[in-house]
Amino acid sequence: MCVAVGSVALLAACDDGGSRRVANAAPAESGKPNILFVMMDDVGIDQMTSFGYGGVNPPKMPNMDAVAQSGIRFRNTWAQPECSPARASFFVGRYPTRTHIYQALGPNDLANAQLSPYETAIPKLLRKAGYESAMFGKFHLAGPENNQADITTPALFGWDYFYGWIGGLPESVDLQAGGVVPGGTSNQCGFVPGVTAVDGAATGACHFPDNSCTQMIKNAPEQDVAGLQCLAAGGILVPGASCADPKPAGLDFSRYNGYYVSPLVILEQGQAEKVLPRDPRARGYRTTIETDAAIDWINSRTPGKPWMATVSYTSAHTPWQQPPGALMPGLVGGGADEYVNAEIFNNLTCTSDGTPPAMLRMQELQNRMTQALDTEFGRLLVETGIATWNPDGSLNYEPEASNTLIVIIGDNGSLGIAVKAPFDPTRAKGTAYQTGVWVPLIVAGRGVAEPDRDVEHMVNGVDLFELFGELAGIDVRQELPVSRPVDSVGIQAYLKNPAQPALRQTNFAISGLNQQADGGRNGPCVVPTVGGGGTCMQIATSKSVCGDNSGFWWGEGHEDLAPWDGDNAIDSYDTCAQVNQVRYGNNNAAQMYTIMPDQSVAVRETRYKLVRNTFKRFDPAKGIHDEVEYEFYEVDQAKGTPLLDENGMSKINLDGTPMPGWTLADDLAYKDLKDRLDRLMLSAVVCEGDGNIDGVVNQADLDNWNRIHSSWGKSSVYDFAGATPGSLPDGYTNGPDQDVVSLQLGKTCVYPPSVY
Known part of the structure; x- marks a missing residue:
């Protein structure tokens, strides 16, 4: 091939x-x-x-x-x-x-x-x-x-x-490049970088899991640095070494490494x-x-x-x-300036501190991918x-x-x-x-x-x-x-x-929280923003994913790195609202993070768009509480300069009351879209007992529960409840779930139609 x-x-x-x-x-x-x-x-x-x-x-x-x-x-x-x-x-x-x-x-x-x-x-x-x-x-x-x-x-x-x-x-990304780079040493994106970067190398011995070795060297402008050449080939580069040298004992071919x-x-x-x-x-x-x-x-x-x-x-x-340079048109086969540019970006770091130069570097990496x-x-x-x-x-x-x-x-x-x-x-x-x-x-x-x-x-x-x-x-x-x-x-x-x-005639989108055992959720992750501060989100599924997105993790395994957090007894947090509560409590002058919504829903027709965001927030006067905000926009898809749902452009206040300049057309469209949104949200039906989603709770559901309970017993679509009546799913398919099916036997489920 x-x-x-x-x-x-x-x-x-x-x-x-x-x-x-x-x-x-x-x-x-x-x-x-x-x-x-x-x-x-x-x-x-x-x-x-x-x-x-x-x-x-x-x-x-x-x-x-x-x-x-x-x-x-x-x-x-x-x-x-x-x-x-x-x-x-x-x-x-x-x-x-x-x-x-x-x-x-x-x-x-x-x-x-x-x-x-x-x-x-x-x-x-x-x-x-x-x-x-x-x-x-x-x-x-x-x-x-x-x-x-x-x-x-x-x-x-x-x-x-x-x-x-x-x-x-x-x-x-493996910051130790397969065990070659000591922990705590500056490493670039999972491979030994070029000579222009810290810990870089112009050549080295590229070792493979089958104990073979190939000498890698960057001897032409269009070539990737030796470390990236070796990584793309499936190996680990020992910088500055020869294949005739003894193989270092610290090479670890079981380490994961980003895209490679x-x-x-x-x-x-x-x-x-x-x-x-x-x-x-x-x-x-x-x-x-x-x-x-x-x-x-x-x-x-x-x-x-x-x-x-x-x-x-x-x-x-x-x-x-960084992908292999041969996959990036405009770099390989380009002019001398592009070769220099390629060398610079082969030595990039793969994280951002939120400053404009760092964000531009990250954009360049994403462009290349x-x-x-x-x-x-x-x-x-x-x-x-x-x-x-x-x-x-x-x-x-x-x-x-x-x-x-x-x-x-x-x-x-x-x-x-x-x-x-x-x-x-x-x-x-x-x-x-x-x-x-x-x-x-x-x-x-x-x-x-x-x-x-x-x-x-x-x-x-x-x-x-x-x-x-x-x-x-x-x-x-x-x-x-x-x-x-x-x-x-x-x-x-x-x-x-x-x-x-x-x-x-209608478009619809929604994001929210997934079902976890006993109502759990992903931990808070704060991503830095230009100019300081950050946005707290609960999209990242783990501490490592948060780090991969240049974020700071506040969930399980949170590290007390900030002075205003060092004396707090809690070492992990469930929500972004708790993070802001801690920041405020330890330093009243501290800037609290912007919080992404727990649920973000939008519905659109040809000209107008309605957005509904639901938050769990902290306020010094209210404590931790839930808030619902509506935004209403005119949008289009004009080439080059589309009309977007940008901050400050909503035709309504966050509580749904009209802004100045409200017209009859705005009013009719707003009420219509709110009705469409309500009808679409009604389709979020959970029919307890109907694990096979065929619209009826019957003997087939009991048989399915029994099969899953006997052979697996853990999380399944037949996990309806926890150990106590009315509690949330707990990650087990067991007796309480059988009780739910038995109590609902003969029930027919009604699922609302869609809104097109």
Whole structure:
């Protein structure tokens, strides 16, 4: 397999897909298209020049731009504000109010907050139409923690093959670079940096887990520093050493390292293999691993049998870490200044203190990871025969030459520190503001009428569920149980008819807290902001994830580093409100942190948008208390200068009373959207006892409880209560849960319809 992508000559050399193009161009025996579904992580619409944005320093994405120019750009698409709820909505066509996945899954989230094994995901539906389905990269929908299926969860939802990471997130960057760098020494991003940085090296011995060794040296401007060369190859660099020297005793090939070393799972027909860090398959740049696995599977398909391949890229999620330089267009093959620039950024640190220079460095890292994703996406298309390289190294994508329909989407808005102007970094990922939910959606392929056009009508990520069904010739509403309605709208009509009127009149997004044992929640994490202070959020699923986002952790394992906190007896905190209470109590002059909402909900129609945020806050006069705030905006998707829901632009006060200039049109729209929001929130029904979500509590539920209780006994969708009556789920499937089912036997559940 050709993986070289660093220059025009090498790009051309990788075009070995002539026979593959013929095979891929052939229509399936059923006439159904193949589906290539590509998800980008934390890449909001603010990053995309093809959609009219990107700011002054956008990531270079020529391959996705080429596909966007040959297809349809849906310029008014919302996803959910965080990855797990958004991804679940793509595959089951239901909002978080129905799946009960409200934020990114973490190790403490119960099975009740994971995708239910009784949901009908799109791979199960496509199987009925003869499709094979595979996923590569980040799963992050269910398990492995608090789930009886452990690392086999993709099989529950119909995937025939999976190659990637069940939990999804990369591990933290190894600051000791495999044990080479002593603890406490300044190290750059998981590898020994170049000679311009502290502890750097121009050359070294690159050792591998199989005891082999290769001498690494940076002897040309376009090359990565020796440490990054070695890391990308799967090794650990001993700086300044020769392979003839004795191998140091401290090298540790079991250490995780961001995007370069982490255990993965290979799952085929329900049989799972866990690949540990010493295995070469678990070592190398993650975006390349994801791409290689997808290429291998697609090229091994039986000609004429339709398939759906989901390439769920982890990039550009934190922790941010330099990709191999060969994957970054504009650096390799560029001028001398770009080589110098590359050397500087090979010596970056991978954390930020919130100062403008540090934030710019982090933005550059994120840009490079996004650019590397785009490079590997182009290779994916070429090596599977969906596209070719032009002589100048650009992508030659001809939709009619392949029987594969391409769907590309961002899973949520960009992380605040990476947001491009004029979008708002304080209202980004994790919130229901425009910067947090507005994502790029591209659809291209054979049968798309009048390509290179924009669709300005509202689309929601849930609509992909119905689109995939339409492409396969399946009426998803006929195939699903009638008890629980879906929230998706079929959007295939936009592909066929450029004049298609709007199919959706309402858009909706929500973020919140996931179900944890006994009402627990993620610990508080404070991310620094420019100018001092910080924002306290409860999105980070652990102390390490908080650190990966340049945050300071206040949850379990909190370290008393601040003078005003050193004498406090409490060493961990449950809520951001408690953190502010401690700050205020120990130093009245201390600035309290801004708190992100526990729940952020938004609903939109063509012109107006309503946002409702719910907080747990501390106030010296009120103590810790709950607050609900409403905001009401005019928004649009104008290219370059969109009308956003920015601070100070709301047409109402936080208590819902009108601001000066309130018009009759404002009043009617506000009341209408508030009604839509209330009706959408009513769909958050939990029908106790109905663990298999078929709409009725019956003997099947008792049988399911008994099976899970006997074989597992821990967290499951049949964990309805704790040890005492009326208590919250406790992470066990036991007697109190059987009592709930027994008491509800014969009950029929009523699930409110959606609002489109």
